[in-house]
Amino acid sequence: MTAWLLLPLALSGLFGALGPRVALRLPPATATRFLSGGAILAAAASSVSLGLLTLVFIAPAPVLVAQGHWSDHVLRLHAQLAPVLGAAAAAAVVGLAIRFVRVGLRRLAAVRDAYRLADGLSDGDQELVVVDTGARQALAVPGRPGRIVVTTALLRDLDASERRALLAHERAHLAHRHYLHQSVAVLAAAVNPFLAALPGALELSCERWADEDATAVSGRSTVAHALAHAAGVRRAGTPAVVLAAAGSDVAARVGALSAPAPRPVLWRIAILTALLAATAIAIANAMHVTEDVFELAHRAYLAAHR
Amino acid sequence: MARRRARGSLESEVLAALWAADRPLTAADVVDAVGDGLAYTTVQTVLARLHAKGAVRREPSGRAHAYSPVLDDAGLAASRMQAMLDKGGDHAAILARFLRTLTPEDEATLAALIADRDEVSG
Numbered sequence: 001m002t003a004w005l006l007l008p009l010a011l012s013g014l015f016g017a018l019g020p021r022v023a024l025r026l027p028p029a030t031a032t033r034f035l036s037g038g039a040i041l042a043a044a045a046s047s048v049s050l051g052l053l054t055l056v057f058i059a060p061a062p063v064l065v066a067q068g069h070w071s072d073h074v075l076r077l078h079a080q081l082a083p084v085l086g087a088a089a090a091a092a093v094v095g096l097a098i099r100f101v102r103v104g105l106r107r108l109a110a111v112r113d114a115y116r117l118a119d120g121l122s123d124g125d126q127e128l129v130v131v132d133t134g135a136r137q138a139l140a141v142p143g144r145p146g147r148i149v150v151t152t153a154l155l156r157d158l159d160a161s162e163r164r165a166l167l168a169h170e171r172a173h174l175a176h177r178h179y180l181h182q183s184v185a186v187l188a189a190a191v192n193p194f195l196a197a198l199p200g201a202l203e204l205s206c207e208r209w210a211d212e213d214a215t216a217v218s219g220r221s222t223v224a225h226a227l228a229h230a231a232g233v234r235r236a237g238t239p240a241v242v243l244a245a246a247g248s249d250v251a252a253r254v255g256a257l258s259a260p261a262p263r264p265v266l267w268r269i270a271i272l273t274a275l276l277a278a279t280a281i282a283i284a285n286a287m288h289v290t291e292d293v294f295e296l297a298h299r300a301y302l303a304a305h306r
Numbered sequence: 307m308a309r310r311r312a313r314g315s316l317e318s319e320v321l322a323a324l325w326a327a328d329r330p331l332t333a334a335d336v337v338d339a340v341g342d343g344l345a346y347t348t349v350q351t352v353l354a355r356l357h358a359k360g361a362v363r364r365e366p367s368g369r370a371h372a373y374s375p376v377l378d379d380a381g382l383a384a385s386r387m388q389a390m391l392d393k394g395g396d397h398a399a400i401l402a403r404f405l406r407t408l409t410p411e412d413e414a415t416l417a418a419l420i421a422d423r424d425e426v427s428g
Contacts, residue, residue, distance in 0.1 A: 110396035117390055121383045126361060128318035130325045131384040132377055139387070139401045148318065149387055155326040160341040163322045171315065179400050186396075203399075 002081050004282075004289045005056070009049035009194075011279040012042035016194035018275065020201035022268050028208035029176075030264055034272045035205060036181040039188035039198050045279050046192040050089045050096070052290050057086025059294075070297035071304065078293045096191045103190035107183050111142070114179070118143020128167070130155065136230060138166055146174035154230060162226035165218035169226075172213035178206040204249050211253055212261060224257040316344075317361075320352045321375060324362060330372035 019038050023031040056079045058064060060072035118141045121129045129149045131137075136154040141147045148170040158166060173179075185202040189195040214223045231250050256262070323339040324331055331339060333350045340349070353373055356362045364371040390397050 106396045110393075110400045113390060113393075113397060114400045117386055120386055124359065125314060126317070126359065127314045128321050129383055130321065130375065131387065133384055141387075141401055149383070150322065152325055155322055156328075158326070160323065160339055163326065164319060164342065167315065167318050167322065182399065186399075 001079050005052045005286050008045035008282040008286055011282050012045040013194040015042045020197050022271050026268055027262050028205045031205040032181055035202050036184045038276055039185050041279055043188035043192045045283050048283050050093050053089035054093050056081055069301050071300035074297040074300040100191045115143045117141055118147045121147045140170040140173035142179050157229050161218050161222045165214040165223045165226040168214040168217045169210040172210035220257045224254045316352055324375045330374040332370045332372050
């Protein structure tokens, strides 16, 4: 039984290791959805594993036996759960739950502050807010409505088509609510340490998604140039500071823009789908197996106390 | 809804062009600066709307008007934005990724990629 309870956890680990590698070569919108959807499922899977192991570990305690009317003997016999494993699962449940709440509260505060910032940046429905500073920056601030903040220094470095690419890029972040995908990844990684690579992978896939959206208005080469210029490549010698349009893994993104748009490769989609389907089945199975054992234990309890 | 969004993005492009310029621009200048085959009348409409909002100021220039962007409380906006970025962590992450220093290797890679691209396309 223990093996069935551990299976969802093991599959979530497999997703954490393989998911980013398989997904990041897909079209970025597809990759993002697979990664954030998969992160939710994998976080659920590890939580179910650890939760059920903890339940089976503590259920034979006299207090719970009296409450739940199940035979502790039958439970122990069927579970065959090593006490060390049970105790470790219980400790992990407590530790990860605390971490989840802390990370969740931090994220909520950040989203609330972003909405307030967006509200205070401009009156009315003005999408673009220009800030007159010498730093080259561009940001997407989620809110109602979201705002695009760009500095004058960056605007002056770009030509008309590059400016259009930059605006389209930041607009894509807002339109597709990329901050939600990334928050999902951060929260999932908080409850499941196997998913530690997911936030970084989703950051990259969201940036690539925004890049690909920008190519629709400006062409691949223009977006690549806008990125490189925002990264400070045009002016050799100045301290190279990179931002929004040019944030993480700029070289990887420029590289991707130098190649044709990625295609939805069937085998990659098949691997991800199969892995996530197997995880969902393993979750259902673990719950079913546990239910069966408790049912058995309950009947034994009733027979003994008749 | 789609129309609204398109209108908003056109305003952003015109505003960005005005900010990128080092002098006030007439509607005809904006048509050139934005490119993308915009109609003169469209640009005029957008400029009038931006002017009504107080986002740009205009001055007479020959028989037309020249427009320049208004720096209202952008200083306040900048300090608010900076305050949020300075908090770092989740606060900075929500605003999209930015301000990362490139390593010399990154710069070399980027420069090479851009050069390759120019050779291919040019």
